[in-house]
Amino acid sequence: MTEVVTFEQARRRHHPKAGGTNPKGKSQFFNRQELRDILQSYSRGVIAGDWLDYAVDWSETGAAFAIYGQVSAVPIFSIVKRAKQGRRTAGYQLVGRGGILKSDRALGAVLKMLDSRRTALVKS
Template identity: 40%
Template sequence: MMERGGGTEDGDASAILIPLHEARRERLDLPVAFERRELDLILRLYGRMVAANEWRDYAIDHLTDRAVFSVYRRASEVPLFQIVKDPKLARRQGAFAVIAAGGRILKRGHELARVLGIFDTGLKLVKA
């Protein structure tokens, strides 16, 4: 006769889902990368900001622990903003963050679209 509850005392213990692409990346020691949908959101924002004459150049870095999309006003300067994907922070603070030029975290969260929403508020660079 089968036990009620599926044979485990705590039914939630086996309910941890790990995305297959994350498990493969960790096993093969591949660098963290932006997924197609994430990159699409970022590049749409980049296009709007280029059209508004705010941003001029970008760089994408796929590192072993995080992926970084850096935005520049000019290629020879430090990045104005960095959009970071850090899978290690996914369960706690959220995998995505927008970081300003001085290293200050402007917004962090679990959903990239919501984190990128910070640029919809008319965020401008202020020169000191």
């Protein structure tokens, strides 16, 4: 049986919680270059037929780019940008259904892991 949930319930259920707040009190989002890099990686997955849709979410604590498969209400992967907290620099995470797959200060490292995960799915 299908369960009906609100967008807020789905977001809380499928996106990892971020700790702390953005010191400026502004929403955290991907900049133009980051979004371009993420969309290029996402496009390769769409062209290969692995991914069908995406969603973008943001708040004071971070931003998330969720990637959905062919018939899925749950994101296969989420690329999360965490807001800078105190002395800690902003960071990126690749989150899969099983939890955090990769954390790094550089978006490129996270996208490289995403591409390798996608090709691993195709080969199996």
